[in-house]
Amino acid sequence: MKKQNQSILLKKSVLxxxxxxxxxxxxxxxxxxxxxxxxxxxxxxxxxxxxPENEEQVSQILKLANDAxxxxxxxxxxxxxxxxxxxxxxxxVVVMTRMNQILNIDMDNLVADVQPGVVTGIFHQRxxxxxxxxxxxxxxxxxxxxxxNVAECAGGPSAVKYGVTRxxxxxxxxxxxxxxxxxxxxxxxxxxVGYDLTRLITGSEGTLGIITQITLKLLPKPxxxxxxxxxxxxxxxxxxxVSEIIRQGLIPKTIEYLDHAxxxxxxxxxxxxxxxxxxxxxxxxxxxxPEQIDSESTxxxxxxxxxxxxxxxxxxNAAESNAIWKAxxxxxxxxxxxxxxxxxxxxxxxxxxxxxxxxxxDELRQATGLTMITxxxxxxxxxxxxxxxxxxxxxxxxxxxxxxxxIFDYTLSLxxxxxxxxxxxxxxxxxxxxxxxxxxxxxxxxxxxAFDPKGILNPGKIFPGENS
Amino acid sequence: MTDHNQKINYAGKCIRCGLCMSVCPVYQxxxxxxxxxxxKMALLDWEENHTRIKKSSRFKESISRCLLCGACxxxxxxxxxxxxCIQDVRQRIAxxxxxxxxxxxxxxxxKKTRSGHIFRKSSSILQKCVGKKIxxxxxxxxxxxxxxxxxxRFVPKIQPAPFTSQYTQEAKSNVKILYFTGCGAxxxxxxxxxxxxxxLKKINLTPYVPEKxxxxxLPFYAAGDNHHAATLAKKNIDIIDEISPDIxxxxxxxxxxxxxxxENLLKNDSEYKGRASKIAHLQKDATSFLLENDQLTKNIxxxxxxxxxxxxYHHPCxxxxxxxxxxxxxxxxxxxxxxxxxxxDNQCCGNGGKFQISxxxxxxxxxxxxxxxxxxxxxxxxxxSCTGCHLQFQExxxxxxxxxxxxxxxEWLLHVTIV
Numbered sequence: 001m002k003k004q005n006q007s008i009l010l011k012k013s014v015l016x017x018x019x020x021x022x023x024x025x026x027x028x029x030x031x032x033x034x035x036x037x038x039x040x041x042x043x044x045x046x047x048x049x050x051x052p053e054n055e056e057q058v059s060q061i062l063k064l065a066n067d068a069x070x071x072x073x074x075x076x077x078x079x080x081x082x083x084x085x086x087x088x089x090x091x092x093v094v095v096m097t098r099m100n101q102i103l104n105i106d107m108d109n110l111v112a113d114v115q116p117g118v119v120t121g122i123f124h125q126r127x128x129x130x131x132x133x134x135x136x137x138x139x140x141x142x143x144x145x146x147x148x149n150v151a152e153c154a155g156g157p158s159a160v161k162y163g164v165t166r167x168x169x170x171x172x173x174x175x176x177x178x179x180x181x182x183x184x185x186x187x188x189x190x191x192x193v194g195y196d197l198t199r200l201i202t203g204s205e206g207t208l209g210i211i212t213q214i215t216l217k218l219l220p221k222p223x224x225x226x227x228x229x230x231x232x233x234x235x236x237x238x239x240x241x242v243s244e245i246i247r248q249g250l251i252p253k254t255i256e257y258l259d260h261a262x263x264x265x266x267x268x269x270x271x272x273x274x275x276x277x278x279x280x281x282x283x284x285x286x287x288x289x290p291e292q293i294d295s296e297s298t299x300x301x302x303x304x305x306x307x308x309x310x311x312x313x314x315x316x317n318a319a320e321s322n323a324i325w326k327a328x329x330x331x332x333x334x335x336x337x338x339x340x341x342x343x344x345x346x347x348x349x350x351x352x353x354x355x356x357x358x359x360x361x362d363e364l365r366q367a368t369g370l371t372m373i374t375x376x377x378x379x380x381x382x383x384x385x386x387x388x389x390x391x392x393x394x395x396x397x398x399x400x401x402x403x404x405x406x407i408f409d410y411t412l413s414l415x416x417x418x419x420x421x422x423x424x425x426x427x428x429x430x431x432x433x434x435x436x437x438x439x440x441x442x443x444x445x446x447x448x449x450a451f452d453p454k455g456i457l458n459p460g461k462i463f464p465g466e467n468s
Numbered sequence: 469m470t471d472h473n474q475k476i477n478y479a480g481k482c483i484r485c486g487l488c489m490s491v492c493p494v495y496q497x498x499x500x501x502x503x504x505x506x507x508k509m510a511l512l513d514w515e516e517n518h519t520r521i522k523k524s525s526r527f528k529e530s531i532s533r534c535l536l537c538g539a540c541x542x543x544x545x546x547x548x549x550x551x552x553c554i555q556d557v558r559q560r561i562a563x564x565x566x567x568x569x570x571x572x573x574x575x576x577x578x579k580k581t582r583s584g585h586i587f588r589k590s591s592s593i594l595q596k597c598v599g600k601k602i603x604x605x606x607x608x609x610x611x612x613x614x615x616x617x618x619x620x621r622f623v624p625k626i627q628p629a630p631f632t633s634q635y636t637q638e639a640k641s642n643v644k645i646l647y648f649t650g651c652g653a654x655x656x657x658x659x660x661x662x663x664x665x666x667x668l669k670k671i672n673l674t675p676y677v678p679e680k681x682x683x684x685x686l687p688f689y690a691a692g693d694n695h696h697a698a699t700l701a702k703k704n705i706d707i708i709d710e711i712s713p714d715i716x717x718x719x720x721x722x723x724x725x726x727x728x729x730x731e732n733l734l735k736n737d738s739e740y741k742g743r744a745s746k747i748a749h750l751q752k753d754a755t756s757f758l759l760e761n762d763q764l765t766k767n768i769x770x771x772x773x774x775x776x777x778x779x780x781y782h783h784p785c786x787x788x789x790x791x792x793x794x795x796x797x798x799x800x801x802x803x804x805x806x807x808x809x810x811x812x813d814n815q816c817c818g819n820g821g822k823f824q825i826s827x828x829x830x831x832x833x834x835x836x837x838x839x840x841x842x843x844x845x846x847x848x849x850x851x852x853s854c855t856g857c858h859l860q861f862q863e864x865x866x867x868x869x870x871x872x873x874x875x876x877x878x879e880w881l882l883h884v885t886i887v
Contacts, residue, residue, distance in 0.1 A: 030526035033514050034501035041484045043510075051499075078501070079486040097499045117499075121490070142490035333485075333545025 009070045009090050010047045018050055018092070021060045025050050035093045038078040038085045039140070040427060046073065046087035051098045055173060055181060055212040061094060062210065063179030065456045072177075073458050074206040076117065076148030079140040081344070082425030084152060084205045088460040094210060096147050102126055103213070110218040111170065111187055116147020116211045120154075133221040135162035138421065139329060147211045153203030155421030157254045158285075160379025162219070164421065166202040173213035174201055177452040187215055200447070205423050206458040208451040222287035225253070226297050227321040229271075231278035231310045235259050235362075235374075238280035239355040241307040242378045245284075246351055248303065250296055254285040255379030256328060259358075262375040265334035266327045271320045272313040282378070283328060285321075331375060332384075338371045339388035343400055347407065349416035351381040360410050361385065368399045382420035408434055424462045432464050479516075482509035482548045488540035493816040494533055497833045502530040505540035505550040512553060531557055533827060535820030535834075536690050538789035558692030622866040624859065630654045631661040632679040639674050646713035647675040647754075648704075650723035651683050652855025653876075660719050663878040664754050670885070671764045675717065678707045685733075686726040687821050694733060701730040705743050716750040717757055719876055721784035721792070721854035722821075727751045728791040753787070755797055755853060755877050769803070774884045776806035777848040781877075782813045782861065784854035800877060804884070810845055813838055817852075819860035835864035843870075850874040 010018075010027075018025045026032070026049040036043040047070075052058045065072040071091025078085045087093055100117035107130065114123065120141040127134050137156035138144055144154065150172070155164040171185025174197075185191065185198035201208055232238040242255055258266075258281045263274060274281075282304075286296050301312050315321045335342060349357050358374065365372045376384035385407055389396040408418055408431055418428055418435050433441065445463060448455075488505035489495055495504035502511070511527055531554060540550045631654045645668070653661040661677075668675060682704050685697035708716065718724040728751065730744035758764055779801070787794045801809045818824065818834030850861050853876050861874040 028524070028526040030511055030524050030530060031502060033510050034507035034530075037484045037506075037510060039483075039485050077486055077489060078484075079489075095499075100499075119490075140486065143486050330545075336546055 010092065011068075014064065014068050014070065015048060017064055018048065018061065021057050021064070022050055022052055035075070035078070035095070036087070038075075038080050038083060040081060040083045040086070040425075042083055042086060042426075044086045044088045045090065046093040047090050049093045049095060051095050053098050055175065058094070058175045058210050058212050059179040059181055061092070061179075062175050062177050062457070065092065066178045066454055069454055069456060071456055071459050072210075074147075074151070074210045076145030076151070077119070077140075077143050079144045080148065080152055080425065081346075081422045082152075082205075082419070082427040084423055084425045084458070084461060085148075086426065088426060091456075091459075096210070097145060099147075099212065100145075105130060105132075105218075107132075109187070110220070112216045112218055114146055114214050114216060116145060116150070116214060118146045120144050120146055120149055127218055128221060131221050132218045134168065134216060134218055136165040136168060139332070146214055146216070150202050150211055150214055151204065151206045152423045153421065155377070155380075155382065157256055157377050157379075159377060159382065159421075160255060161251050161253045161287075166199060168217045169198055169202050169214060170217050171215035172198055172201055172211055174209035174211055176209040177454065177457050181212070182209065185215065189217075203423070205425060205461055207448060207461050209457070222253075222289075224290055224293055225285060225287040225321065226293045227315040227324055228282075228284040228286070228297055228300060228312065229315070229324060230282045230284070230301075230304045230312045231275050232280040232282070233277060233308055233310055235280040235358045236355050237307045237309075238282055239358045239378070241282065241304060241309075242354055243352045244303055244307070245300060246379075248299070250299060252284050252296070252300070252379060253287045254283070254377070256283040256376065257281065257354075257378035258283075258328075258331065258375040259373060261338070261371070261373040262331050262335075265331045265337065267330060269323075270327050271315065271323050272311070275310045278310055283324060335373060335386060335388055338373075339390050341389055341391040343387040343389070343404065345385045345404060345407065345418075346376070346382060346420050346422045347385055347411040347416055347418060348380070348382045348420040349411055349414045351379070353414045353416075354378055354381060354383070356414060357383065357410070357416075360407075364403050364406065368403055370396060370399055370403060372403070377420075380420070381416070405431075426461060429462060429464045432462065478548055478553050479509045479512035481546050482506055482513075482544075482550075483546055484510070485545060487543055487545060488550065491539040491543050493535060493537060493539070493818060493834045493837075494830065497830065497837065498533075502526070503533050505544070505548075508534065508554060509548065509550065512557060515557070528561060531561065532823075533830065535785070535816055535818065535823050537785035537816040537820065539785065539816065542789045555689065555692065558690070559694050561692065622859075622863040624656050624862060627655060627658050630679075631658050632677050632681060635661075635665065635677045635679075637674050637676060641673045643673060644711065644714045645673055645675040646708060646711055646716045646750075647677045648681060648684070648708075648716055648718050648723060648727070648751075649677060650718060650720035650855060652720050652858065654681075657855070657858065657876065659879050660876040663876060663882040664717065664719055666882055667758060667764070667878060667885070670768055671761060676711050676713060678711060680707050682707070684720075684723040684726040686722050686729075689726065689729060689733070690821050697729075698733045698737075701733050701744065702737075702740055705730065705740055705747060708747055709743060713750060715752055715757070716747065717752055717754040719754045719853060719878065721753070721786035722856055724751055724753055725786035725790055725792045748791075751792075753792070753794055753853070755800065755881075756794060758878070758881075759797060759799055768885060769881070772884050774804050774807060777808070778846055779807060779809045779880070780813060780842060780845070780847045780850045780872075781809050781811055782817060782850060782852040782857055783811075784852060784857045785816050786854060788814075797877065800881065810841075810847070812841060817857045817860040817864070819856040821856055824856075824860060824863070831860070832864060832867055835860060836868070839864075839868055847872050849880065851877045851880055853877055 015025055031049055032045050035049045036045045071089050073087045073093050075085040075093050075095050097117040099115040101115045102118055103113040105112045135158050136154055138154040149165050150169055153165045174182045238257055260279045263278055263281055286293050304312050361372055361374055371388040373386045374383055376382055387400045389400055391397055412435055418431055484506050492504045501507040511530055534554045536551050538551045631649055649661050682700045685700035689697035728748045731741055731748055734740040734744050783796050796811055801807050818831040824831040850872055852858055858874055865872050
């Protein structure tokens, strides 16, 4: 998995110029090692690391990168899951964490201006304190940055009701290769002037420009939240129930689902206990005003009975809800009890087709004997499909590769997509052509060229065949 | 050799998810990956294949920039014992870290300023005195000569004689209690030791306080000097076993935690390993012990009252993480309606023993993160039950030109019962 890249792309004179921009450039091997990885646990050694502190410095860095033609790789907290922050072709890692100011929170217009290095969780706390809400909540929010969230278009469990990062980005300041500073979007609820570059750059994985300022939309924080937990005798019934909830016109804040293997990873002191014959579980969260919450939760629990729910529970207080979410977040890491390595995909299928997808996973599990776990954001059809294996077991690895390929094919045949919130990066580039037709892909390459004619910004990402 | 291999496996288990970034006190002020656990684990992974890295100054710097607070190990989804990995590598490169520490003190010492001269002179006198008062085997001996070399540092008042030499056990009680004072209460904070013994007296308990008890060894262990830490542990085990107590009380969270490390330190010593394990089971934080005593809480404490005051409570890392995990002792304050306790300080104070000396500015930056909230609150006193945290708050408040008393919760409790 670990690749070495010892090429020295940055000449001494270039390093000197970089140093004159920010005052410090790291080139010691120990430092380069610490910026060689991200949450994919793959390693590509960069040549140098720089920490810009303002937009002007970012502009100067990208001008120099363009003139001297060396790769520049923007990086937030390095918590991405597809390699977006990796220096796959060496070069300069541009770390944005020191641009971490919340510039302004406009309570009258529910708009905030932030720098890209602000940690998402810190921003959540700040706006909540003001009675507001910024809904995107990737599971890494305690350490990921807003800039990284925008670049990857991060999601989270409440997308079913509140959408994902792109639904909250109103405008951006972006520095493109050559050093030009763009201002995209608006500060208003509406805006149709010119092409929507804000939406283009959101989710572009740092390949079009480096984000230096973000204007975010905020919402008033709902007054109350109710958490429901429901256990089912089969995954199929849980999945059918999700579809029915949506069909009935109920839109909870969150519908998380867990299969049998995922339930086994939860702590034993789970509120209300875990029935021994439970094969699937839903965690449903409703927010709003008390009357509406009451009527919706009654409706949902009635529906659950129709789908043979073994047990249902309304959490009694905030402490109980917190315990439920803590248990839910403990699953992903606890999966390592099954095997030392994890392959994790975040495919999305149309919500109504989740039961079909679940059946397909069962079929593949039986055919291969591999340990497969599915859990995730059922409310929006985003399923975290996980295979646990020992990568040294070549037989299992081969089987897993085939499984992933067929899961992707099946997802697309259902009208789904290969990634809901993790991005393409280098992990999924090889599969991009499965989903995007050649004409569309060709236009995407032209767009990349228009922003970055020399290909210096985050090279080797998204497009297949470029990471050699 | 097996130990070495084990260490590599630990570091190799890190999956670089980055969750440690959300809790690391050092990373949160420096925002530098080489300061956070996953960066250090990447460096240890690399060291496995490249021995020359040990000579790299950036590597040594990175390894030295850790408070060993244990927050990362606690939160790690893959259960990598990151703090043990760091301690382990410190052990292997210990001479270098020590060298750095000596250098940093010499740098302060040799500043060619007029005040530098005065303080060189005065500190050498002080050092002589201090040297006599604090045993060389005490972790504090590592700290005080250094801290007294600069006029910009807070210098705690060293007591004329150790507490253990002044204490006499007046009567014997049914429960055999041994009080392990730790160097803080023994050499500097006598008021903490007195508070415990006085409160115990109120419920007719008199502890054994062996005069020969040694430093718990944590400062040496944290610096990677396992040999010295193990020697101290053995001496302490002999002294403790001589009394064979039913319970061993500590007033310093760090000593309490270190007592639980003795078994690990002596794992290859068939004679002492088992004895260390038994002693670890006897260890109990003095405040928790007292709060469990109905006679004390119902009949004495909760009958008392106190003036209205704002208390800043700091929970030491050595109580928040690891084997000695204890909740914030809210029941200590709950009966006192007029006392307003601020519990929000749930971040490492930045002391980390010698870390504060070798990385003073960084340590103060970590401390200062709480100062905005602190300054808004009109705090009357700070309570914390760890010598390191105690020193750090005194130093940090001194640096911020704030005169707020810092004390052990038991000292406050005694004060309340007297009022």
